[in-house]
Amino acid sequence: xxxxxxxxxxxxxxxxxxxxxxxxxxxxxxxxxxxxxxxxxxxxxxxxxxxxxxxxxxxxxxxxxxxxxxxxxxxxxxxxxxxxxxxxxxxxxxxxxxxxxxxxxxxxxxxxxxxxxxxxxxxxxxxxxxxxxxxxxxxxxxxxxxxxxxxxxxxxxxxxxxxxxxxxxxxxxxxxxxxxxxxxxxxxxxxxxxxxxxxxxxxxxxxxxxxxxxxxxxxxxxxxxxxxxxxxxxxxxxxxxxxxxxxxxxxxxxxxxxxxxxxxxxxxxxxxxxxxxxxxxxxxxxxxxxxxxxxxxxxxxxxxxxxxxxxxxxxxxxxxxxxxxxxxxxxxxxxxxxxxxxxxxxxxxxxxxxxxxxxxxxxxxxxxxxxxxxxxxxxxxxxxxxxxxxxxxxxxxxxxxxxxxxxxxxxxxxxxxxxxxxxxxxxxxxxxxxxxxxxxxxxxxxxxxxxxxxxxxxxxxxxxxxxxxxxxxxxxxxxxxxxxxxxxxxxxxxxxxxxxxxxxxxxxxxxxxxxxxxxx
Numbered sequence: 001x002x003x004x005x006x007x008x009x010x011x012x013x014x015x016x017x018x019x020x021x022x023x024x025x026x027x028x029x030x031x032x033x034x035x036x037x038x039x040x041x042x043x044x045x046x047x048x049x050x051x052x053x054x055x056x057x058x059x060x061x062x063x064x065x066x067x068x069x070x071x072x073x074x075x076x077x078x079x080x081x082x083x084x085x086x087x088x089x090x091x092x093x094x095x096x097x098x099x100x101x102x103x104x105x106x107x108x109x110x111x112x113x114x115x116x117x118x119x120x121x122x123x124x125x126x127x128x129x130x131x132x133x134x135x136x137x138x139x140x141x142x143x144x145x146x147x148x149x150x151x152x153x154x155x156x157x158x159x160x161x162x163x164x165x166x167x168x169x170x171x172x173x174x175x176x177x178x179x180x181x182x183x184x185x186x187x188x189x190x191x192x193x194x195x196x197x198x199x200x201x202x203x204x205x206x207x208x209x210x211x212x213x214x215x216x217x218x219x220x221x222x223x224x225x226x227x228x229x230x231x232x233x234x235x236x237x238x239x240x241x242x243x244x245x246x247x248x249x250x251x252x253x254x255x256x257x258x259x260x261x262x263x264x265x266x267x268x269x270x271x272x273x274x275x276x277x278x279x280x281x282x283x284x285x286x287x288x289x290x291x292x293x294x295x296x297x298x299x300x301x302x303x304x305x306x307x308x309x310x311x312x313x314x315x316x317x318x319x320x321x322x323x324x325x326x327x328x329x330x331x332x333x334x335x336x337x338x339x340x341x342x343x344x345x346x347x348x349x350x351x352x353x354x355x356x357x358x359x360x361x362x363x364x365x366x367x368x369x370x371x372x373x374x375x376x377x378x379x380x381x382x383x384x385x386x387x388x389x390x391x392x393x394x395x396x397x398x399x400x401x402x403x404x405x406x407x408x409x410x411x412x413x414x415x416x417x418x419x420x421x422x423x424x425x426x427x428x429x430x431x432x433x434x435x436x437x438x439x440x441x442x443x444x445x446x447x448x449x450x451x452x453x454x455x456x457x458x459x460x461x462x463x464x465x466x467x468x469x470x471x472x473x474x475x476x477x478x479x480x481x482x483x484x485x486x487x488x489x490x491x492x493x494x495x496x497x498x499x500x501x502x503x504x505x506x507x508x509x510x511x512x513x514x515x516x517x518x519x520x
Contacts, residue, residue, distance in 0.1 A: 039237030
């Protein structure tokens with residue numbers, strides 16, 4: 001039986017395992033991520049604080065122990081200098097119970113350290129020759145192994161003197177670094193010489209500082225801190241969870257209200273919190289967006305209704321004319337009426353397509369200027385239209401006058417759109433003029449002002465903005481208009497805004513005047 005091929009241990013290539021962590025993190029809710037981040041930060045900060053507290057307690061206790069050792073060292077130094085009737089061995093018996101080292105002019109004078117730990121003595125220097133009477137110093141000493149005599153007989157040294165606690169001190173200090181607090185004292189010659197009195201000179205008294213007390217005081221805080229640090233981190237995480245949940249309530253209210261918006265124009269608005277923060281600005285921006293959507297929806301509905309109404313009239317008229325032409329083939333005037341109705345329908349469709357393109361153009365917003373436009377000789381463009389208008393509008397009897405500077409006025413824009421803009425203004429002025437249409441060009445720093453004035457009926461102040469609405473025709477215009485759709489001025493203002501300019505009706509002494517301002 002053939003053996004099975006060994007299974008390969010090589011796994012197919014795939015996404016790296018560490019890349020899964022960010023995805024899991026992103027799947028967590030905002031509250032969970034905030035609580036986890038706050039808890040982690042609190043754990044790190046409280047842990048660092050606990051470590052600092054223990055270190056501070058240990059440092060403080062160590063400083064207290066050093067101060068106490070210095071005080072004891074001074075007391076022993078005074079007692080040592082006051083001994084007159086005792087011999088060296090008696091002095092050693094007095095100092096045997098204390099971890100003290102006395103260094104005289106000839107070296108170590110009395111101590112258990114030379115007997116138990118001779119290596120530590122070499123690390124302790126005597127007081128300097130120029131030291132003051134109140135000289136004090138703290139030195140760190142590395143204590144090695146005790147002397148063989150101390151290990152053989154813990155109760156006596158090689159000289160036969162009893163050393164109480166030699167073995168206990170050896171066990172406690174062996175292999176450790178301790179602090180030795182030292183003071184200096186001057187011993188003078190006594191009035192009555194004594195063989196047991198210490199020789200005159202400067203003596204340095206060192207006393208060991210037991211670091212165990214400071215360590216025990218610092219370690220006593222560890223159990224309490226070990227329980228307080230996780231508890232503090234947990235409390236901070238829970239607080240962050242609750243605070244985030246309360247902070248996100250307005251967002252949830254905004255989401256709930258937006259979920260009820262089934263279509264633009266419903267009039268639904270989200271609640272705006274009282275506090276001035278990012279959520280309040282979000283609510284206001286959302287309401288502003290809903291206002292724009294509602295306005296766009298109302299404008300679109302009105303546009304559709306007006307377009308349907310305006311298209312119904314020429315289509316109905318065209319059908320009527322064609323029916324008459326079919327019923328009475330001998331009437332050639334019916335074909336002229338049909339052509340006129342078709343022309344009006346063509347203009348109306350062209351205007352509707354122009355408005356649709358302007359509404360969807362990138363520069364359709366009033367506060368956005370077009371880019372990447374070509375230079376246009378605006379003066380020459382106006383002259384061409386003034387020469388062209390009488391031929392394209394048979395029956396126009398108004399005089400067309402241009403008042404422009406000698407030098408050509410140039411600006412950047414879309415030539416076809418600017419031509420359509422001026423054509424609509426001139427066509428509107430020619431329809432309403434009695435005898436004269438005047439076009440005035442005034443170049444300003446950064447702007448070009450073009451005023452189109454006709455000497456016909458003036459526009460009432462209440463109608464100066466309404467004339468720019470789509471499918472708006474004033475009553476007088478309806479009687480005199482010869483097929484206008486009410487879209488010419490609306491298209492002209494949209495084209496002006498598309499070029500970053502403005503178009504408005506300005507007061508005129510007689511007739512009506514339209515002021516066009518375009519950036520250069």
